[in-house]
Amino acid sequence: MITLQDVVILAKKIAISIAAIIIPLVVLGGGLYLIKQLIH
Amino acid sequence: MAIDRTLAKKITKDIIISLFIYSLPVLALITYFHFTGETPWLNPPKAQSDNAPHFLKFIEPGIKGLNLWGFYAITIILGAVEFAFGLYDNKWKSSERKIDIVCFVAPKFLMPPVSAWFTLTVLPYLLPHSANIFTWVPFWGGCFLIAIADDLTQYWYHRLHHQLPLLWRFHRTHHSAPYMGMAMAGRQNFIYTVFFSQIYLTSALVYLGLGYSALFVLVVKSLITLSAHSSIAWDKPFYKYKVLHPFAWVLERLISTPATHHAHHADTSDDGVGYYKGNFGNMFFIWDVIFKTGIITRKFPQSYGLKHYKAEEWYAQFLWPLFKSKKEGSELAKNGPVVGDEVPGYNGELKIA
Numbered sequence: 001m002i003t004l005q006d007v008v009i010l011a012k013k014i015a016i017s018i019a020a021i022i023i024p025l026v027v028l029g030g031g032l033y034l035i036k037q038l039i040h
Numbered sequence: 041m042a043i044d045r046t047l048a049k050k051i052t053k054d055i056i057i058s059l060f061i062y063s064l065p066v067l068a069l070i071t072y073f074h075f076t077g078e079t080p081w082l083n084p085p086k087a088q089s090d091n092a093p094h095f096l097k098f099i100e101p102g103i104k105g106l107n108l109w110g111f112y113a114i115t116i117i118l119g120a121v122e123f124a125f126g127l128y129d130n131k132w133k134s135s136e137r138k139i140d141i142v143c144f145v146a147p148k149f150l151m152p153p154v155s156a157w158f159t160l161t162v163l164p165y166l167l168p169h170s171a172n173i174f175t176w177v178p179f180w181g182g183c184f185l186i187a188i189a190d191d192l193t194q195y196w197y198h199r200l201h202h203q204l205p206l207l208w209r210f211h212r213t214h215h216s217a218p219y220m221g222m223a224m225a226g227r228q229n230f231i232y233t234v235f236f237s238q239i240y241l242t243s244a245l246v247y248l249g250l251g252y253s254a255l256f257v258l259v260v261k262s263l264i265t266l267s268a269h270s271s272i273a274w275d276k277p278f279y280k281y282k283v284l285h286p287f288a289w290v291l292e293r294l295i296s297t298p299a300t301h302h303a304h305h306a307d308t309s310d311d312g313v314g315y316y317k318g319n320f321g322n323m324f325f326i327w328d329v330i331f332k333t334g335i336i337t338r339k340f341p342q343s344y345g346l347k348h349y350k351a352e353e354w355y356a357q358f359l360w361p362l363f364k365s366k367k368e369g370s371e372l373a374k375n376g377p378v379v380g381d382e383v384p385g386y387n388g389e390l391k392i393a
């Protein structure tokens with residue numbers, strides 16, 4: 001049976017997972033987008 | 041359970057360094073375009089493969105085959121060889137077999153719908169009009185980018201599951217096997233697998249147009265990570281023969297080898313060989329070198345697994361916290377401890393053989 005404490009742990013885990021996707025994606029995707037804008 | 045303040049500072053510092061590492065492929069591409077004067081984004085190809093080196097076309101079917109079914113075949117064949125040669129030390133009991141087989145088979149059916157939903161529904165919704173916008177990235181640049189993005193993210197995902205007590209129980213199943221080999225290479229709690237950050241990050245980069253590079257990088261990564269888990273110690277000759285020592289020095293710092301990864305699965309860190317508190321690298325070991333979370337000893341541990349293992353039921357190991365163990369005192373039981381013995385966290389400097 002899943003408890004409230006488990007739900008909190010799961011929520012924190014999902015938040016960490018999402019952060020680990022977004023941070024590199026912003027650095028890399030943003031970087032590639034900047035190349036296009038900066039170099040002519 | 042709170043984490044140690046020194047550890048929290050170390051994690052923060054290493055995350056900042058990682059941001060710089062993530063930006064390296066972009067910096068390399070800027071330098072390349074600056075010196076060559078190329079501007080491929082002005083006339084981008086339809087697919088990244090259109091501008092890839094031609095020789096890759098010859099090996100492409102083989103690479104695709106490996107990705108589709110080849111690695112399953114390799115895992116089963118190598119596993120059979122390991123078993124036939126007694127490399128599981130008679131520790132592959134029926135309870136362990138059940139966990140290994142469920143963890144190997146079930147995600148093959150459960151993950152594709154999740155991946156398909158993420159790629160076909162979530163990504164177009166979150167990144168509209170962005171499909172294939174980066175097909176102009178050269179093949180080599182895409183490989184550099186995917187290798188760092190995918191593997192550094194997995195390093196962090198893995199490291200945090202060891203260093204943050206609240207995450208440890210999601211990763212525990214991978215460490216509960218008292219043996220090394222193909223049987224346990226895919227042994228993971230499903231919640232750990234389904235929230236693997238690097239899967240979604242790499243899917244997003246593929247959606248943006250870097251699919252061809254991803255295809256090749258993921259094959260190399262799978263070969264390295266599978267062989268690092270194998271009980272066939274292919275790296276031993278590199279340590280045995282003096283002439284190979286310079287190669288060994290580079291190899292063991294660059295990629296995960298059976299020696300460094302077996303150390304990560306040891307059941308103790310007290311013998312100076314095992315190091316379950318570190319050696320978090322998957323494809324690349326260099327992250328452990330950079331962040332000083334690894335040891336290199338060129339030796340193999342005496343025993344593997346967890347000292348506080350209670351041979352929990354397969355359903356608890358595969359689906360905790362949705363299903364709990366009935367074993368008293370287990371980390372996976374209803375009121376069990378968060379961490380059985382001590383927090384498997386950072387506590388060391390890189391040691392050289």
